[in-house]
Amino acid sequence: MSRERPPLLAVAPAAIAAAFFVLPLAGLLYRAPWSRLGRDLGAPEVRTALRLSLVTSLTATALALLLGVPLAWTLARHRFPGRRLLRALTTLPMVLPPVVGGVALLYAFGRRGLLGQWLVRWFGITLPFTTTGAILAETFVAMPFLVITAEAAFRTLDQRYEDAARTLGASRWTVFRRVTLPMAGPALLAGAVLCWARALGEFGATITFAGNYPGRTQTMPLAVYLALETSPELAVALSLVLLVVSVAVLVGLRDRWLGVA
Amino acid sequence: MVANSPPDLSLTEWVVLGLLAEGPAHGFALARQLRPDTPVGRVWAVPRPLVYRALTRLEHAGLVRPLGEEASPDGPPRSVYRLERRGRSALYRWLDTPVDHLRQVRTELLTKLVLGERLGRDPTRLVEAQESIFTPLIDALDDPVEAGADVVARWRSEIARATARFLHGLRAGVCSTAVGVMVAVALLAAACGTSKETSTPPAPTVQPSKLQGDITVLAAASLTGAFTDIGKAFEADNSGTKVTFSFDASSTLATQANSGAPADVFASADEANLQKVINAGNASEAAVFARNRLAILAGKGNPKGIRGLKDLARSGVSFVLCAAPVPCGKYGAQVLQKAGVTAQPKSFEANVKGVVAKVQTGEVDAGIVYVTDVKAGGDKVEGVDIPEADNVIASYPLAVLKQSGRPNVAQAFKGYVLSSIGQQILASYGFLPAT
Numbered sequence: 001m002s003r004e005r006p007p008l009l010a011v012a013p014a015a016i017a018a019a020f021f022v023l024p025l026a027g028l029l030y031r032a033p034w035s036r037l038g039r040d041l042g043a044p045e046v047r048t049a050l051r052l053s054l055v056t057s058l059t060a061t062a063l064a065l066l067l068g069v070p071l072a073w074t075l076a077r078h079r080f081p082g083r084r085l086l087r088a089l090t091t092l093p094m095v096l097p098p099v100v101g102g103v104a105l106l107y108a109f110g111r112r113g114l115l116g117q118w119l120v121r122w123f124g125i126t127l128p129f130t131t132t133g134a135i136l137a138e139t140f141v142a143m144p145f146l147v148i149t150a151e152a153a154f155r156t157l158d159q160r161y162e163d164a165a166r167t168l169g170a171s172r173w174t175v176f177r178r179v180t181l182p183m184a185g186p187a188l189l190a191g192a193v194l195c196w197a198r199a200l201g202e203f204g205a206t207i208t209f210a211g212n213y214p215g216r217t218q219t220m221p222l223a224v225y226l227a228l229e230t231s232p233e234l235a236v237a238l239s240l241v242l243l244v245v246s247v248a249v250l251v252g253l254r255d256r257w258l259g260v261a
Numbered sequence: 262m263v264a265n266s267p268p269d270l271s272l273t274e275w276v277v278l279g280l281l282a283e284g285p286a287h288g289f290a291l292a293r294q295l296r297p298d299t300p301v302g303r304v305w306a307v308p309r310p311l312v313y314r315a316l317t318r319l320e321h322a323g324l325v326r327p328l329g330e331e332a333s334p335d336g337p338p339r340s341v342y343r344l345e346r347r348g349r350s351a352l353y354r355w356l357d358t359p360v361d362h363l364r365q366v367r368t369e370l371l372t373k374l375v376l377g378e379r380l381g382r383d384p385t386r387l388v389e390a391q392e393s394i395f396t397p398l399i400d401a402l403d404d405p406v407e408a409g410a411d412v413v414a415r416w417r418s419e420i421a422r423a424t425a426r427f428l429h430g431l432r433a434g435v436c437s438t439a440v441g442v443m444v445a446v447a448l449l450a451a452a453c454g455t456s457k458e459t460s461t462p463p464a465p466t467v468q469p470s471k472l473q474g475d476i477t478v479l480a481a482a483s484l485t486g487a488f489t490d491i492g493k494a495f496e497a498d499n500s501g502t503k504v505t506f507s508f509d510a511s512s513t514l515a516t517q518a519n520s521g522a523p524a525d526v527f528a529s530a531d532e533a534n535l536q537k538v539i540n541a542g543n544a545s546e547a548a549v550f551a552r553n554r555l556a557i558l559a560g561k562g563n564p565k566g567i568r569g570l571k572d573l574a575r576s577g578v579s580f581v582l583c584a585a586p587v588p589c590g591k592y593g594a595q596v597l598q599k600a601g602v603t604a605q606p607k608s609f610e611a612n613v614k615g616v617v618a619k620v621q622t623g624e625v626d627a628g629i630v631y632v633t634d635v636k637a638g639g640d641k642v643e644g645v646d647i648p649e650a651d652n653v654i655a656s657y658p659l660a661v662l663k664q665s666g667r668p669n670v671a672q673a674f675k676g677y678v679l680s681s682i683g684q685q686i687l688a689s690y691g692f693l694p695a696t
Contacts, residue, residue: 212608
């Protein structure tokens with residue numbers, strides 16, 4: 001890392017950028033009702049929402065790892081027709097307005113949806129208004145963050161290590177498990193944390209697809225949104241919780257990513 | 262097409278167009294304004310069937326367009342019509358165009374003067390153009406008394422002289438336009454031997470528009486259709502203004518207004534949320550402009566056979582409500598309580614459009630919404646009445662916000678919503694009158 005004084009031309013915009021990120025957080029901290037914070041956060045509805053948020057976002061992340069890593073690997077290592085289109089489609093939820101994502105999910109998995117109507121008819125399963133629905137909505141929006149990070153990692157890996165393992169008699173699965181995954185490990189972790197952070201903050205797709213019911217689909221962001229209308233102080237308090245959790249995780253992640261311990 | 266010549270319309274059609282320039286209206290209301298004993302009707306009365314025919318022709322000519330339908334207590338639904346931009350420019354060109362013959366003074370010229378006055382237009386241009394056509398005509402007439410002419414010639418001559426005096430008076434501003442037109446009506450009505458009007462009050466005049474600027478209106482989600490139309494009509498009547506809307510749950514809008522959102526008017530679906538804004542010192546002088554009732558929204562064909570609130574508690578029936586802070590959520594909980602229904606909804610939606618969407622997509626069997634949302638929900642949904650005893654009446658108030666940068670336009674918009682035009686548009690969306 002350079003020890004020189006950074007050029008002024010870079011410092012000014014950097015300072016503006018930093019202020020742009022810091023100021024809204026400062027605003028939140030400034031408006032935080034410190035005196036009643038403990039009472040607000042101890043309220044049963046808040047604990048319910050927080051617990052639900054942790055459960056759904058962690059499950060969504062696990063689901064994304066389970067399905068997203070193989071998808072990323074396939075996209076990175078195999079050539080097949082339609083690969084570029086598939087890659088574009090998997091990252092689509094990142095640019096799609098989450099509410100539109102929620103509507104799309106309804107049309108796919110809703111009671112009258114493409115797949116949903118058969119789920120109801122054959123298994124009696126309805127996804128909207130259930131915790132599973134909330135997890136699905138979060139996975140839909142958050143998985144692309146994991147997929148693009150993982151795909152980049154798989155693509156930039158030095159394949160000679162894998163080739164060497166193969167020449168020494170390792171099976172495909174062993175190579176993937178013992179060579180590829182450990183090498184891509186830090187990137188996968190980074191992707192998983194990004195994915196989790198996005199799932200934790202998910203609002204639009206969740207409220208559209210899964211609705212808003214306390215304890216079932218009312219995650220922290222939904223609770224914040226509705227609290228904003230009755231008690232802005234409570235909304236700020238709830239936001240602080242999300243903020244603290246996210247910042248803690250992202251700070252840890254960034255150090256790991258850059259390899260600076 | 263010759264751009265500068267007005268389209269070829271009958272006088273009746275021009276009169277209907279002229280009344281629509283004052284604001285959107287349905288045929289029935291126009292016909293009422295064109296009865297013989299009304300300010301416009303005493304100049305050119307039009308029977309009701311001809312008003313409808315005129316509207317149809319004007320619509321075909323692309324000069325007016327229907328805004329939507331309004332339920333009528335007896336008979337078929339009425340269409341509310343609104344002037345198109347083309348219609349307005351055609352009308353204004355026509356209003357400035359003089360007539361060719363003396364015999365048209367009583368009919369066409371007088372109509373132009375009356376309509377122009379109601380729209381707050383300066384008659385000078387028309388009068389000057391008219392004088393330049395009539396002066397040579399009048400000068401050419403012989404003195405009928407000296408010439409010993411017959412009765413028709415004498416009549417013509419007297420009318421010509423009276424017209425010349427009348428036009429001169431208008432142009433010179435000896436008397437105000439309003440009085441001038443009154444005199445003319447009396448004079449010509451007498452001269453032409455038609456029935457005399459003595460007890461008609463003066464025509465209400467519309468002040469010329471001096472409003473300029475853009476305003477932003479925060480309005481409850483349930484007002485989406487009606488306010489969009491009112492905004493268009495307001496802009497059409499006040500060129501130089503532009504109205505932008507932000508539709509959301511009233512509670513969200515109240516929070517925004519209290520956070521200093523750059524808005525000018527706030528229209529809420531309940532009094533509590535506007536009161537929050539007034540209590541915070543950000544608005545004053547609220548006026549209730551409409552009321553609304555609740556209804557059950559069911560899917561098309563009502564497959565679950567929902568007949569009332571009690572059916573929401575049946576097993577196998579799913580429904581959603583608005584969230585408690587949102588007015589429709591508060592009202593929804595009230596009607597369930599009144600009916601003694603304790604069933605739990607599947608979800609508490611962030612605003613009433615969220616409830617409509619969940620029913621429209623078939624995710625739930627029913628939702629509790631406003632009567633107006635049933636109408637706005639289209640053909641994928643249908644409404645089930647909630648009886649008077651269980652129902653609640655939602656009052657919709659609006660107020661100008663303190664932070665308004667254009668308080669005069671904001672005030673005018675508030676007045677427009679409360680005016681008969683605004684009320685008519687609201688009624689066409691199923692809202693109940695404020696009182």
